[in-house]
Amino acid sequence: MDRFIIEGGVRLKGTVELSGAKNAVLPILAATLLTNGKSIIRNVPPLSDVYTMLRIMRYLGVKVTMEDGAVTVDPRNYSNYRAPYKLVSTMRASICLLGPILAKLKHAEVSMPGGCVIGTRPIDLHLKGLRSIGADIKIEHGYVIADGKNMKGSRVYLGGKFGSSVLATANILMAATLTKGKTVIESAACEPELTDMANFLCKMGAKIKGQGTPIIEIEGVRSLSGAQHSVIYDRIEAGTFMIAAAITGGDVVIKHACVNHLGAVIDRLENAGIKISKTKEGLRVRKTRSLKPVDVTTLPYPGFPTDMQAQMMALMSVTKGISIITEKVYPERFMHVSELSRMGAQIMLETPNAIIKGSSKISGAPVMASDLRASAALILAGLVAKGKTEISRIYHIDRGYHNIEEKFEKLGARIKREKEY
Numbered sequence: 038m039d040r041f042i043i044e045g046g047v048r049l050k051g052t053v054e055l056s057g058a059k060n061a062v063l064p065i066l067a068a069t070l071l072t073n074g075k076s077i078i079r080n081v082p083p084l085s086d087v088y089t090m091l092r093i094m095r096y097l098g099v100k101v102t103m104e105d106g107a108v109t110v111d112p113r114n115y116s117n118y119r120a121p122y123k124l125v126s127t128m129r130a131s132i133c134l135l136g137p138i139l140a141k142l143k144h145a146e147v148s149m150p151g152g153c154v155i156g157t158r159p160i161d162l163h164l165k166g167l168r169s170i171g172a173d174i175k176i177e178h179g180y181v182i183a184d185g186k187n188m189k190g191s192r193v194y195l196g197g198k199f200g201s202s203v204l205a206t207a208n209i210l211m212a213a214t215l216t217k218g219k220t221v222i223e224s225a226a227c228e229p230e231l232t233d234m235a236n237f238l239c240k241m242g243a244k245i246k247g248q249g250t251p252i253i254e255i256e257g258v259r260s261l262s263g264a265q266h267s268v269i270y271d272r273i274e275a276g277t278f279m280i281a282a283a284i285t286g287g288d289v290v291i292k293h294a295c296v297n298h299l300g301a302v303i304d305r306l307e308n309a310g311i312k313i314s315k316t317k318e319g320l321r322v323r324k325t326r327s328l329k330p331v332d333v334t335t336l337p338y339p340g341f342p343t344d345m346q347a348q349m350m351a352l353m354s355v356t357k358g359i360s361i362i363t364e365k366v367y368p369e370r371f372m373h374v375s376e377l378s379r380m381g382a383q384i385m386l387e388t389p390n391a392i393i394k395g396s397s398k399i400s401g402a403p404v405m406a407s408d409l410r411a412s413a414a415l416i417l418a419g420l421v422a423k424g425k426t427e428i429s430r431i432y433h434i435d436r437g438y439h440n441i442e443e444k445f446e447k448l449g450a451r452i453k454r455e456k457e458y
């Protein structure tokens with residue numbers, strides 16, 4: 038296992054280049070299983086979650102190769118419809134294989150993914166949606182067993198207790214592309230990663246209207262062909278570097294950052310006093326005056342992303358004054374609070390609210406990463422803390438950020454990866 042050692046106190050400066058979006062590439066890889074031909078996906082970040090997805094696809098009998106950020110997928114001879122627990126349990130997003138396998142092979146058996154530290158993470162909306170288009174589904178021995186012989190297009194309402202669901206929308210959308218008749222998804226997720234996947238499906242020959250809005254219409258087609266696609270850049274990685282610039286009082290250009298995908302993050306940071314401008318390359322983010330606290334509520338897109346909540350909390354912990362962060366997507370997603378507190382942050386938790394009494398004084402400490410975005414928050418805190426921060430269990434961060442320490446080092450940060458015994 039590796040750990041990060043960070044010496045805080047450096048103002049970050051320079052240009053950082055984003056990688057392809059993890060949350061787009063995973064459903065896009067799953068979507069290739071719907072086709073009868075070869076697909077080439079570009080701008081694929083070499084992340085451990087991507088390798089997990091490729092491992093599952095190979096297990097199913099799909100030919101997959103990855104070279105220089107391009108994945109070639111040939112699903113022509115796959116006939117294995119069972120994604121086993123030992124592979125699925127390592128990555129929750131593998132649930133998005135259910136829809137495409139079911140639509141293509143008319144039968145799918147996918148292990149229930151289980152919970153994770155950020156909450157219970159049910160899959161009721163995935164099952165409800167697939168049942169609405171005629172799938173016969175039972176849960177047996179920890180597996181979702183789905184039969185698709187009688188599937189037909191229908192109206193599907195996907196709103197849940199916490200709003201729309203990204204991967205449930207992905208699953209129903211993918212399944213509906215090869216399902217006879219018209220499917221209308223209401224209360225669909227609008228996340229840009231999902232729109233990117235829908236655009237890829239259209240290149241494959243799917244008939245889809247309304248992607249990026251809460252109502253998506255799909256007219257089923259008989260077959261889909263392979264296609265080529267370049268994955269969008271990672272808006273959460275962009276947001277993480279925006280906060281890195283803000284928290285260190287730096288001046289950073291984030292290459293490929295897309296303003297349209299970052300509206301809520303830009304709004305909160307500008308309200309806090311950060312200067313953000315569009316450049317030819319992407320976005321320039323700098324701190325030109327002292328910051329003030331802002332309240333944040335996470336919501337499905339276009340609201341403030343839950344995947345940026347922990348990073349925002351790190352920033353508010355060092356911004357003088359009181360702020361309230363309300364988590365409306367995963368109300369239990371506060372594992373980072375205790376670790377930030379070990380560094381001197383003053384945070385009171387009244388789930389789903391965190392009340393933060395910001396101060397400029399936090400100090401380096403040994404801390405433990407608990408999940409992907411919590412790890413990012415600890416790095417951000419480490420960058421501004423006095424002294425040395427040691428972050429253990431950083432395999433979490435390798436799931437979603439490619440070469441993060443090299444990118445930070447290039448901006449001047451004192452961060453290194455060490456083997457942990």
Ligand code: UD1
Pocket residue numbers: 059060061063129130156157158159160161162163164197198199200201202203204205230343344366367368
């Ligand atoms: C995706 C993202 C993840 C992000 C999350 C919310 C990927 C690979 N992962 O996860 O990084 O944090 O969106 O933006 O894209 N829910 C139900 N029933 C369901 C499904 C979800 O109640 O059947 C609830 C969840 O518990 C949560 C909320 O809906 O409270 C949103 O979850 P969802 O959008 O499904 O998250 P994922 O798609 O799994």
